[in-house]
Amino acid sequence: MNSDRARYGLLGLQWILGLVIFLQAAMFAFSPASAHAFAKTGLPSFVRLALAWAEMAAAIVFLIPRTTIAGGWLLLVVLAGAVVLHLLHGWLDVGGLLIYAAATWAVMAGKPQTARG
Secondary structure, three states, X not given: OHHHHHHHXXXXXXXXXXXXXXXXXXXXXXXHHHHHHHHOOOOOHHHHHHHHHHHHHHHHHXXXXXXXXXXXXXXXXXXXXXXXXXXXXXXXXXXXXXHHHHHHHHHHHHOOXXXXX
């Protein structure tokens, strides 16, 4: 019973995390306010779009049961890049990104090791 609760808890975390990251990345890609804020970094607009699309793709891969681990690694790479980008620009508000990374790691660690088929 306890392992079922843990399994369903991690499954819920996986879906909530994947959907929240996907939606936030979509807002980052398509919101005029995000485009305006990103323009202040001095980086070209295509960097914002590349980051957002990479994050959305990683979130989708993370939600597919057979590719959760690969999607998790992709998410961790994208989130680490976002943390670095924030810190390089003097933005210290990376707590949310770190929580997303920790939750991604938790889902990956709780994924049963089964034979790949």
